[in-house]
Amino acid sequence: MLERSRRIAEGVAAAVFALLFGVFVVQVGMRFLFNRPLAWSDELIVVLYILMVFWSAATLLKEKEHVMLDLVYAALPPGGQRIFGLLGAALTAGLLLWMLPEAFDYVRFMHREKTPVLDIPFSYVFAPFILFVAVIGIQYVVKFVRLLGHNWREQL
Template sequence: MPSASMYRKCTNHPRLPSPGLPGLSIRSTPFSKRPSAMRSILALGKRIAEAVAVMLFLAMFSIFLLQVFTRYVLNHPLGWTIEVCLILYIWLVFWTAAFLLQESEHVTFSMLAEAVSPAKRRIFMIIGSLCLMVGFGSALPTVVDYVDFMQIESAPITQIPLSYVYAIFPVFLLAVTLRSLLRLISLIRQRPAARPAKPPVPAAGPDKLSSSDQHEAMSK
């Protein structure tokens, strides 16, 4: 029958690396240290948005080079290249602003907010997020209706319906509305930082007294 010392020797063996995965132990990672499902979904969505932005930029740049080549080398420019570049540029700008740019990367007027205390700055940020959410959210139905109406018009050269060209506008409004809502919830849940305690005022010593006070103290 195995003794207690033999059992401890068997259970205290070093962790063995799992086959095919160097550096990983056989024991599973604790559940609290695993990334949450929401964080994984957001990371996957960001990678997809970055991939779409890269493809839009590569397509626009390739068509731009084709336009330069046909105009200055072949002396036979293609008319559709300018139109497609403009459409791709519109999609690239609004797609990037909707899904990739952070709040700090947008153009903001922060002189007034930086001149007040952190508690008042938090109130300004709540008001700003609320205004963005209400403004963009209320404009979304009208923009969707206008984009749907523009399907009767087409681009002059490529004959692409303008509803496809402007379809990025409702996507942009919806993304900004949802991001403003999430930021508003985060700001409301955030507790204002406590003000730091003032350091105690040191007692006035002889070196802190004026010359007249020092003379009176010495005379006494």
């Protein structure tokens, strides 16, 4: 089931990227071939880019694929890495889940504002951020629990 969910997430990300790229190609063609720039294309590209970044970061990237500075962490013995992992997971999960209601409130507040050309409510534009905060927060809760378990070395 996890593999199927991952394939669906990859499909959504690929579809959003393909749409973004298609709009970009149409925009370039209209601007440089026909000298008729499209007002809506820039805005749609930004909206699709925001969706693609937050969707992909929440559903596809693994923690080890994120850029991080781990010089001190890598130099520690496994027990020290476990402690750092527990602290990092607790802080990350705690902060993200603590801010989730505020992020939701902000996105709900932004419903009153709309994009200038396409008239899309900004709540729709920034809704993927809520997904990102919730999913990453939950992933770090799971990591914290796994680091407390017997097979904690697998989480390092």
